[in-house]
Amino acid sequence: MLKFVSWNVNGIRAVEKKGFTDMVKDFNADILAIQETRALKEQLSEDLINIADYTSYWFSAEKKGYSGVSVYTKQTPLDVMYGMDSPEHDAEGRVITLEYDDFYLMNVYFPNAQPKLVRLDWKLGFNQTLHKFANALGEKKSVVLCGDYNVAHKPIDLANPKQNEQNPGYSPEERAWMDEFIGSGYVDAFRMFNQEPDNYTWWSYRFNARAKNIGWRIDYFCVDEKSKGRVKNAEILNEVMGSDHCPVSLDFE
Template identity: 45%
Template structure:
């Protein structure tokens, strides 16, 4: 089973930059998108009759938003955390027979860290939500988690220490989540690989020089490790300041 996740930084713009071509070429069974930046009715995607579509729109126009395209019919679909309506459209949870899939766009702490306190509270709620799901069946989490976890996950760790996405607080929350029973699937396969990034600034020559950050992930319940087949980063795919990340797993009674 192939899963793909991509922060498209505006789906309408990405569609004009090759989104549909990559979608078709990927052959994904489940394709997750973050930062759609649109409202209901603002786009029509014909991805084939085999794909069901699920959307979580932010109340604020042109902001945030997530979507999932799946060939496998889910048993249930949930938007937000528990009963929280999640007005920023950041979470979609699909329940399948063998696992939960959680597509997430984690809030950014902002450049001046004015949203760091909110981010910390959100991280705790999100982790508790995942752990509650994990009590019932394994969980796969994918999306833009807006944090580079270790020094190896960004080009210039020393100069970025304390910046949004690389604060000790944000990194600590990722450590806590992983220690709670989850595995970073890319690092599971490639623990020492350097230069593997999923986001680059739009500043000139930054992407060409691969001055990036790895902030897009597939996490999985630790007990799913035997079902993990491969994880990858499609850094050659353009269309956004992020690139797609990929996870292949064995069938889990989907």
């Protein structure tokens, strides 16, 4: 059994000051996928790059202090793929994929559509490119696709759906893409085990939202349909602090 954890840390250097390396040891994950690192590898401390028992891989945006993903793994991958062969999208450092004997682990930081949905078209283009990329991998072996999807899929996935219907992360267009993605043969692992409301992974720093649990579920593990029997559990680790997101986990056979 492998344990995977995914977490948008909202700045790897900021969360390092909050005890990140100790948190990694506490997770005891076989693979830890991190989003929104907001740093170039050369800006990181040795303590961050070389956490005991892990090898880390980093893919940064060309723009400093922006986006970026990384993976810490105890399992040596067969291959590491940076981006998805799409220069327009890969410049933002949003996708890193590790290949193993019988699965791919894709770590993705999906774009934010931004206020007034000014980046909606760019985000939808990214989503479509990623979907094709994942499908191509899925023809070879199991695909586990984790990260900050930057969309709450259903009304159950955010505290105030009615008020947010035209807002980034819950626009009709973003939800329609998630419908299409799930409908094409991907499974939202958390919902295999938990159909309850009030399960969120992101809370605004404003209005004491986290204490009141006024949040959104926008961080996911998804697997391809043929591999869902390998999923043994999926959880939201909402007791973990340090970011405006909390981690999510997957037990994979």
